[in-house]
Amino acid sequence: MDSVSTDLAHLLSSLRLEALAPAFAEEAITDVALLTSMGREMLLENLDEIGIETSDATTLADALFPPSPAPAAAPATPAAAPAPSNGHIVDASPGGDASGGGGGGAAVSAEEESAHEVAQWLLKPYLVIDPGELKSKVLRLTREANRHQHAGLHANAAATYTQALALEPPNARAVAALYYNRSAAHRALGRHWEAARDARLAAQAEPRAEPRRTAAAWWRAADAALASGDGEGAAEAVALGLKADPSSAPLKQLQAKMRADAAGL
Known part of the structure; x- marks a missing residue:
């Protein structure tokens, strides 16, 4: 191997x-x-x-992806001890006694202390990756995903774009490009709903993008929505794309085709 x-x-x-x-x-x-x-x-x-x-x-x-173990059943609540004949109340709390005197709380067990430490560790915020290292990782994964895409290995491309997005790059243009390219990979795999979703995310990820780039993302969202049978979603995407770039020829052509199809022409 x-x-x-x-x-x-x-x-x-x-x-x-x-x-x-x-x-x-x-x-x-x-x-x-x-x-x-x-x-x-x-x-x-x-x-x-x-x-x-x-x-x-x-x-x-x-x-x-091993299945998560089933949660342990909660221990049965012990039945309350009967009151002694002398009228004293039995203290059923840990560390109490049957004499009615106040007992101290039970010491925390080693297992409980260990579980607490683990919980505290899990609650710590994730360490921030060095910006230079982050950029290098995102670029490496993006190039790898692009190679998969060009080779027709669309499932691998989608998975690798997902890895890059999971790093949460702070560059809006990079995020938009990753969503846009992953949308294309999903479209090639016939995953039309996912393709439309990612194209929408691409259009929304970079609010100050050049109008033509935003329009291209909305065109892809509309095209994928149509392929999934979501005519309403496609019409909305076309409208948003033309709002970003009223001169977009691809969007105008798609809009004309949708209107012709709706009219049965």
Whole structure:
């Protein structure tokens, strides 16, 4: 399995799925990070598209996205102890006694203290990535996604654009471009609803963009909406696009076509 990364090779070997390596290599799925970036549902969908058996795909998905353990059942509430015959009330709280005297609170157990520390760690804000490092990562992922897109590996392209977006780049133009390109990848895969959604996000991500870029994003949103059967959404996208750039020829042509189709011409 020289064509895939070492970690992916080890994962496939541990699951006895070595036979999948050539298919992954052909689709440029070369590392575990790319698989996990897809999420379970998209991973299963993409594996089905490239001809992976459902049982093998499920085995891999279960390994990458193990189901969350069921929450432990709450312990039964102990029944209240009966009052002693001398009329004293039994203290049922931890550390209390049966004499009616006030007992101290129970010490926090080691397990509870450890759980508290973990909770505090999880609540800490994420560390901010160095701006230079962030820019480098976004550019690397964008170029990788573009290569996938040009090679016709649209599922890989969509997943890699998603990785870049997950870094939350602060540059509005970069975010708009990532959504715009991911929209194209979804459109090529027949995911029309997702394509329309991403095109809308692209149009909205850069409020001060050049009108022609905003109009292009709205055109893509309208085109994908039409493909999904959402005529109302398409009309809204065309209207917003023409508001941004009233001279947009592609939007005018699409609007004319929609009107002709509606009139049955």
